Amino acid sequence: MILLMVNDKKECNRSCNHCYLPYQGKRSAEETVELVRQLKEQGELVSLAGSEVLTDLGYLEAYQKASQKYILTNGILLLEHPEIYDKLHEQGIKEVRISAHFGIEKMLGSVPESDVATVIEEAKNEGLKVQITTTITPENYRLVESMCDQSKYMNADKLEFIRYVKAGSARREQRRMLTAEERAEFFELVVEAREGFDKSDLEIAIHGNFGPREGSRGERLAKFNRYCPAGTFLFVVDPNNIVYGCPFLMDFPIGKLVEGKVEVEKELCGGKRDKCLTDYLLS
């Protein structure tokens, strides 16, 4: 799977303190469409992301070519220009994934929860599925139950927790990642919270960057050193054709994209794949 990152933090209309994207540059919409065409022709599975992709609606054609039905956005442009929904429908987008960093939005400088709530309401009225993505830090990891309640109240279909990692701009922050003990407590709180929600009302997910949870499929994969796909099954390409293993590991280049082919020059963490590689490289 190849993830193309189309634009950098400078191109974004927000400047979150914890932004994990360190690369610079932008790939034009036309070049992106052409690259997706080339990669698909070679039989690759391709997806797209960036800092804020709606800053150039030309990227949406690439989503359609990649058969990608969801879009990651901070929601600001959807709030300011609701006519963008027509373009999303035209290009086959069925789901909006938007960040709401419950309890820490001021600290992170991210989009206020009230604005996110308005975007979700409009997206749902447009017939789109909505996922909320929430960053988890030592400051908010105990708020699991209230974050789930709030997501349900906002009418989201899914809430996904992502662990705060010291990548990109976050490397310069004083804040720390969860300790192993805090992470274990967080897992327990999520298991408890899931009992209170029917999946059809609110799906509650934990991103793979938390590492394997006891009793999960991830733990079984970890036993065979197969937990992390970064740089083996997953490659991330920035606008300068530099290749990385994972969107959270873009401080560590591993190769290049040459004429549409990934050329890997370096193995991450000496082949250790029993946990999320951010644990080896960023903590």
Ligand code: SF4
């Ligand atoms: S480093 Fe590996 S396990 Fe961690 S988020 Fe990236 S791909 Fe997933």
